[in-house]
Amino acid sequence: MHSPLDGNQALRLALARPESMTERTPAEWTVLVAAARETSLLGTLWNLATLAGVAERLPEPVGRHLYGGFLKADRNAEAIQWELQTLQSGMLQRLDPPVVLKGGAYLLAGLPNASGRICNDVDLLFPRADLERAESLLFFEGWGTTHHDPYDQRYYREWMHELPPLEHWRRGTTLDVHHNILPETFAVRTDPVRLLASACDLPAPWRYRVLRPAHLALHAIVHLFSETEWDRALRDLYDIKVLLEHFGGRGGDSFWRDLVDEASSLGVTWLAAYALDCCEQSLHAGVPLEVREALLGSRITTLKRRAARPLFLHGLNTRASATPKRDSVARALLFLRGHWLKMPPRLLARHLFYKAFLAPKEDVTNSRTDPAGGGVR
Amino acid sequence: MTLIDLGESTVQERLRGEGLILKTGPFAARIRTRIPVVAAALMQVYQDFPVLDASAFADFECHLRRPLTFRRWHRPQVLFLADGRSVFKPLPLHQAFPVLEWGMNWCVANQVHDRLVFHAAAVERNGKALILPAPPESGKSTLCAALVASGWRLITDESVLFDLRLDEVTGPVRPVSLKNASIDVINDFAGNVMLSDVCRDTLKGTVAHMRPPSSSVDRADEPATPAWVVFPEYRAGAATLLKPLAAGSAFMQIVKSAFNYPALGRRAFHRTADLIDQADAYTFVYSRLEEAIETFDALAAGR
Numbered sequence: 201m202h203s204p205l206d207g208n209q210a211l212r213l214a215l216a217r218p219e220s221m222t223e224r225t226p227a228e229w230t231v232l233v234a235a236a237r238e239t240s241l242l243g244t245l246w247n248l249a250t251l252a253g254v255a256e257r258l259p260e261p262v263g264r265h266l267y268g269g270f271l272k273a274d275r276n277a278e279a280i281q282w283e284l285q286t287l288q289s290g291m292l293q294r295l296d297p298p299v300v301l302k303g304g305a306y307l308l309a310g311l312p313n314a315s316g317r318i319c320n321d322v323d324l325l326f327p328r329a330d331l332e333r334a335e336s337l338l339f340f341e342g343w344g345t346t347h348h349d350p351y352d353q354r355y356y357r358e359w360m361h362e363l364p365p366l367e368h369w370r371r372g373t374t375l376d377v378h379h380n381i382l383p384e385t386f387a388v389r390t391d392p393v394r395l396l397a398s399a400c401d402l403p404a405p406w407r408y409r410v411l412r413p414a415h416l417a418l419h420a421i422v423h424l425f426s427e428t429e430w431d432r433a434l435r436d437l438y439d440i441k442v443l444l445e446h447f448g449g450r451g452g453d454s455f456w457r458d459l460v461d462e463a464s465s466l467g468v469t470w471l472a473a474y475a476l477d478c479c480e481q482s483l484h485a486g487v488p489l490e491v492r493e494a495l496l497g498s499r500i501t502t503l504k505r506r507a508a509r510p511l512f513l514h515g516l517n518t519r520a521s522a523t524p525k526r527d528s529v530a531r532a533l534l535f536l537r538g539h540w541l542k543m544p545p546r547l548l549a550r551h552l553f554y555k556a557f558l559a560p561k562e563d564v565t566n567s568r569t570d571p572a573g574g575g576v577r
Numbered sequence: 578m579t580l581i582d583l584g585e586s587t588v589q590e591r592l593r594g595e596g597l598i599l600k601t602g603p604f605a606a607r608i609r610t611r612i613p614v615v616a617a618a619l620m621q622v623y624q625d626f627p628v629l630d631a632s633a634f635a636d637f638e639c640h641l642r643r644p645l646t647f648r649r650w651h652r653p654q655v656l657f658l659a660d661g662r663s664v665f666k667p668l669p670l671h672q673a674f675p676v677l678e679w680g681m682n683w684c685v686a687n688q689v690h691d692r693l694v695f696h697a698a699a700v701e702r703n704g705k706a707l708i709l710p711a712p713p714e715s716g717k718s719t720l721c722a723a724l725v726a727s728g729w730r731l732i733t734d735e736s737v738l739f740d741l742r743l744d745e746v747t748g749p750v751r752p753v754s755l756k757n758a759s760i761d762v763i764n765d766f767a768g769n770v771m772l773s774d775v776c777r778d779t780l781k782g783t784v785a786h787m788r789p790p791s792s793s794v795d796r797a798d799e800p801a802t803p804a805w806v807v808f809p810e811y812r813a814g815a816a817t818l819l820k821p822l823a824a825g826s827a828f829m830q831i832v833k834s835a836f837n838y839p840a841l842g843r844r845a846f847h848r849t850a851d852l853i854d855q856a857d858a859y860t861f862v863y864s865r866l867e868e869a870i871e872t873f874d875a876l877a878a879g880r
Contacts, residue, residue, distance in 0.1 A: 226632060227634070230634055234638045238662070261634055262634060264691040265688075268689060268690030271690055271741075272840045274842075275839075278843075279842070518661075519662065520661065524661075
């Protein structure tokens with residue numbers, strides 16, 4: 201007998217070793233399902249259980265939740281592909297094929313983390329010079345900007361790595377138009393030309409490109425490890441793990457060498473070091489020791505890494521946790537860290553001052569449902 | 578073990594501790610709260626419902642608590658948390674029990690994707706289900722409560738579940754939610770129903786919940802074949818009128834009541850079509866409950 205796992209432990213174990221799902225007790229499943237629901241990983245678990253041949257052996261109500269998550273993800277994938285298809289056959293044909301990022305890329309490239317994964321928006325990367333043109337072309341197809349406050353417009357256009365998110369006026373789909381993978385004001389500046397230059401064409405019928413393997417993995421890494429909100433972090437970490445193992449398994453040493461070299465060229469070795477450490481600690485990712493050591497290099501001392509580790513590991517926890525207090529402290533610190541990295545101190549102070557005192561007040565409870573509305577009678 | 582077997586003090590203890598796992602048809606909800614009134618309210622309307630022990634699986638994680646702000650004490654409020662996240666705006670503390678009911682409805686509407694979930698009531702007779710999808714204020718719950726009081730089995734007052742493979746409907750049998758004038762109407766219509774204490778000044782006005790008959794609770798796992806889809810509309814003073822509805826219109830109307838239609842895409846489309854193919858669709862205008870019951874009894878008897 202083992203002592204019962206909390207939702208996080210059980211979820212991490214299920215992601216790292218899917219066949220372990222048959223060992224869970226019903227009470228462990230309660231918190232495991234809750235943790236997977238919170239991180240949108242139900243469909244991923246169903247896919248993993250199916251691949252491991254244990255899906256039929258799951259308790260019936262548990263299987264239903266995982267399968268339901270998979271159906272939802274399946275429909276989501278169909279909708280994202282439809283949206284990408286529609287975009288590529290319209291005005292964007294006047295530009296060079298953009299690079300599709302994140303969920304859309306995993307889906308179109310048929311990567312193993314795509315199955316069961318929910319993707320909330322479409323992300324495209326254009327060369328900076330094409331950005332304005334892309335925005336106006338998309339406007340004619342019904343894509344309009346979402347942030348109408350002039351400050352927010354400036355925030356995105358001057359300081360961020362993307363336009364203010366576009367939204368389709370009829371379908372409500374969100375489209376993020378990027379020109380880089382990290383904000384212009386971030387602690388390090390990544391060179392988008394490097395990313396665009398070596399992006400690969402996707403097979404027909406797709407008229408998009410994807411980042412080359414090392415860049416794809418590094419984008420997933422910098423995205424999570426520069427993030428201020430760690431709400432679905434475990435899903436993002438799982439993406440990193442799968443990408444590393446997938447490309448590492450196929451490309452072997454040449455992939456790992458490229459990963460280390462490109463991390464250094466893009467100036468994100470330190471983020472990659474944290475990411476690989478977390479993947480190893482949290483999800484037992486198969487990353488060769490020498491790769492991790494190569495990334496640690498000079499900038500991160502063992503002490504610094506050891507100190508940062510609990511911060512990330514607690515930040516990765518869902519609310520189905522045995523350590524809720526430490527997790528919220530970690531989430532708060534990661535929020536501060538994310539902002540600290542995002543902008544230099546003076547700009548950050550100005551930004552926070554604006555958001556705290558000058559910005560038009562948003563109703564913070566708006567995101568939550570009114571129980572009398574929305575048909576929830 | 579049912580709630581009444583367990584007794585209010587044990588129910589209270591479980592709510593405060595590791596959680597009370599309440600089984601409502603196909604779903605089990607683990608409820609945790611330190612708000613005292615909840616146990617008493619659960620005893621009123623859920624007394625015949627099974628309670629699972631702590632080692633069982635629970636589909637939903639439901640937590641009811643006061644906010645951590647000054648509203649904890651000053652004009653106190655209540656929050657409903659699903660998987661540890663607050664899903665509604667805070668509401669006055671005295672509404673804790675209705676908030677729990679709405680919260681559990683929210684879980685079914687938002688966390689179930691392996692079957693089609695319709696915002697509708699359903700009752701059963703002779704294995705056949707009468708499905709009543711309807712927008713608010715249409716008198717769906719009143720009609721449902723009256724049918725149940727007249728001997729139909731309650732499948733659900735709120736969320737009809739249609740399996741993606743088998744042609745059967747089930748539902749989480751739960752108390753019927755009655756609002757404002759409906760509360761007195763049902764009290765007058767059927768002397769034998771047990772209602773919870775009324776809760777005033779909620780977003781929906783005054784609400785009370787009707788305890789489902791124990792026979793409906795005992796048969797909570799029993800599926801039924803969809804036979805009739807009826808869109809009810811209460812209209813004061815109107816004559817009772819049951820009118821066949823074309824399949825296409827019925828499809829378009831019931832889609833509006835499907836919570837997870839967008840999430841399931843083409844599967845939802847085909848299954849909704851299957852449902853409408855199998856069942857006869859009607860619109861139903863009524864003002865007098867007695868006549869409404871006669872109409873549906875006749876429908877069930879094939880008259």
